[in-house]
Amino acid sequence: MFTAHQKHKLWLRLFACIGLGLIWAFAFPKWNMVGFAWLTPACLIVIGAGTQGKSVFGWAYLASWTHAATSLYWLLNMPHFTGALAGWFSLSAYVALFPALWTAICWHLIYQFKGTAHNGAPTDTLQWLRSRTLFEAQRLSILGAVLWVGMEWIVSNLFTGFPWLLLGASQLPYAPLAQTAALGGVPMISFIVVWTSLATGIGIARTKLRTPGPWTWLPDTILPVGVTIALCIYGYQRIQSIEDSRPKETFKVALIQPAFPQTLIWNSLEDQSRFEDLLGLSKAALQLDVDLLVWPEGAFPGNIQSFKPMKDLLNQHQAWFCFNGTDVDFETLNSDHPTTFNAAFFMNPSGQLRDTYHKRHLVMFGEYVPLHQWFPILKILTPIQHLFTAGKQAEAFHLPEQDIRLFPLICFEDVMPHLSHQATHEIDCLLNLTNDGWFKESAAQFQHAGLAAFRSIETGLPMIRCGNNGLTCWVDPAGRINTPGSHLGSEDIYSKGFRIMDIPKGWKVPLTLYQNIGRYFSLTCFLISCILILAKTKKKTESPGTSNVINLE
Incomplete structure (x- = not known):
C-alpha cells in the first residue's frame, strides 16, 4: 500500500510526465514553440530521479508517448476509423520507445555510477555528478547527445523508417541554426539541442561546487552555447x-490545389x-502564361470519359x-494480380507522355499491407483497394525550353533524406506531389512541409511542392517556405484553388557537406552508441553491488 505522501509524489510525477510530453509536442508545427525542444532532454533525465530499475523507462515512456500521440493526432482524421485508431496508437507507441530507451540508457549506463567519490567516500548520483570535473561533465552531456542521435x-x-519527429526538425523557424542540416542533416541539429540541454542540466546539478549564485552553472554551458553560436x-x-546567388531569370509554375476530401x-x-474541377482550375491557371502545370498526388481520377x-x-x-496516377506493368495486365505503381507522369505540350517516375518509398497500410x-x-486496417509495388530507381523530368531538370x-518521399x-548535380529543382487530404485540415500539412524544407537545405536545391489541400509552396535552398501567387478560395492554406510561382532558374548552391560525408553523421553516432553501451554493460557486470536507485535528492 502507498502512504499519502507516496501517492502525492506518484500523482505529481504522473502530471509532470504528461506535461513534459505536451510541451515537447508544442515545439513542433503548427505550434512552433521551438524553445521547448531545448528543455526536453534534460527534463527526461530529471523525471527518472528517485525511481528504481524499469520505472525510469516507464515514466520516460509516458512522457514520450504523450508527445508522440499529441504530435501525431492528425492520424485520427483518416476516414477509416479502425485503421486511424490502430495507426495512431501503434505508431505513437513505437516512436515513443526510443526517447524512453535513451533515458533508461543514460541513467543506467552513464549517469548512475555508484561507488566512491574522488575522496573514497560513498556517493549517490547527485554527489557523483558534483564530484566530476568540468571536462568530465562535458563528456557526459556529449555522450548523451551521441546516444540521442543514435536512437x-x-x-x-x-x-x-519514420524520421518524422526528430528533435532537430523542430528548429526550422530558427533559420540560421537550421542551416546546420547542410553539414550533418537534421540529426546534427538534434545533437546540438541535446548537448546544450544536458550540459545546462548538469551545470545546474553541480552548482553546489561553486559559490552560490544564480549563474554558477554557466561554465558548463560555454562550450555547447559557443558551438551553437558558431553554427548560427x-x-x-x-x-x-x-x-546573393539568386538568379534573376525564372520559370513560371502553376500548382493546382483541388482540396478534394479523401x-x-x-x-x-x-x-x-x-x-472537370481540375480542368476548370487548370484553365484559369494557364491563362497566366505558365511553363509548367502541376497536379498533386491523388487528384487525377482514373475513370473519366x-x-x-x-x-x-x-x-x-x-x-x-x-500529374500523379496509377501506372500498370502491361506484362502483368492480364494476370490475377497486375503490378501497379504510384506514379508521376510528365507530359509535353503536345500531350505526349515523356517520362514516368514510380514511387520508391511506399507508405505502410496506405499503399501496401x-x-x-x-x-x-x-x-481491415486500411481502405485501400489494391496494393502498389515500389519503384526501382530515381528519375529526372526535363523541361527542354527552360533547360530545367526536376527531381x-x-x-512522404520528401521526408526521407x-x-x-x-539528386545529382545535374538536377535544378526537387518536385514533390503529395496528398495530405487523408488527414483533413490539421498540423500534418505544416509538419510535412517543414520536414520537406530540410531536404532543400541538405541538397542545396529549391523544391516545388504541390499538395491536394496544402501546404502548396516552394522552398528555397535555405529551407525557407514561400507561398506567393495565391489564387485559393480564402487565406486558409487548406482551401481550393491554385498558386502561381516564379521559380529562379538554376538556383543551386555548391555541393553541401551533407551530400559528401555529412549524411553519415547519425550512423556514426549510432555506431559509437553501440560501442558505448557494450563497454558500459561489460563494466557494470564486472562491478557487483551496484544499487538500482536513482536519487537526486
Missing part, C-alpha cells in the same frame, strides 16, 4: 550567400466531376504537365 538513426531506418553565424552567412477521391462515381480536353488545353497554352499474404486480416518525389540525396 534517431534507428527510428529513421528501422523497418521502413555559419547559417547566417550561408543564407546571405544563397540570397472520401471523394475513393468514390469512383465522382471521377468525372473531379476531372476522355483526357482529350486536357491535352487540348496544354497544346493551346504550350505548357508542360506533371505488410505480411498480408500470411495474415489477410491485416487488410520528382511523391507523398536518402531519397533526396540521390
